[in-house]
Amino acid sequence: DIQMTQSPSSLSASVGDRVTITCRASQSISSYLNWYQQKPGKAPKLLIYAASSLQSGVPSRFSGSGAGTDFTLTISSLQPEDFATYYCQQTYSTPLTFGQGTKLEIK
């Protein structure tokens, strides 16, 4: 299985901050990397697919980059509704696997 490791596991930030979350794969996954946002009690929501493609309806303050083994999710200016847990996911090979999550909290 391909292991996905996110860092940090938790992060405190303020509204308006620029935030970056990193995801590292245990082997090269090309650009087969997605990012999801999950709020408490809710299903995950797709933000970014194929490493850098913004899902329809997702605000442009979210962006993704990377290829191979190292990827980042950036939120350019945090809004109150962005405080949530973020997961990366590889779809290069089955079993599809997720990172352990990064919890973004209000400072």
Added chain:
Amino acid sequence: QVQLQESGPGLVKPSETLSLTCTVSGGSISSYYWSWIRQPAGKGLEWIGRIHPSGSTNYKPSLKSRVTMSGDTSKNQLSLKLSSVTAADTAVYYCARNRMGPSGEYFDYWGQGMLVTVSS
């Protein structure tokens, strides 16, 4: 707008079979792959497997011996069965639509999730 809704028993006894249904509205299940994902309380996401209604399936190897997925195009429903459950199978179970693209697949629609507790 595509909507997914999981349903089934919320309580299953140890050693029995967990059975869940995902009802899809707003689109046909025939043209897509569909995945089941679970999430224990306070923990991360675990992909269980995926199915195409044509019959093609892929299961997570560690669960493969206990998992069966199927689809009923006449009812536009998907089914998950997990046998010989233990407390470790207690989780919120999600169904999701797999969108296949040139740079991999992604889950663009999710059900709201259903909590299944394994307990006697």
